[in-house]
Amino acid sequence: MKEDVMNLDRAVMAMAGTVVLVSVLLVALVSTWWLLLTAFVGLNLLQASFTGFCPAAIVFRTLGVSEGCAFR
Template identity: 65%
Template sequence: MTLDRAVMAFAGVMILLSVVLTAWVSPYWIWFTVFIGLNMLQAAFTGFCPAAMIFRALGVKAGCAFH
């Protein structure tokens, strides 16, 4: 798995988790979904992604999007 795919998979899991938490725990978890969306948006424009940095440090091989 490349870094790009790992980041997208992680973002997808976090979004699904936040939707489940919003539905079954508290509606305030929707702010976690908003945070994830904003983080994905800023990463698209700036190239700075904390998740990519963590996966890179764990040894996931580079892809095309995150250098």
């Protein structure tokens, strides 16, 4: 049985991780106000874990990324 390399769950987590790392880099190089972006990503992940609603998952699904088990 072959698994897809990138499914919806992995795409959302990869995007969130990338945004957090970019935010940390921007905090170090530009301004501490970029911590608000990190907080926004964290809050969005937290609410998505309770509600199942994730805007990034909707975008990735529209782009044709296959379903995972978290965002259905």
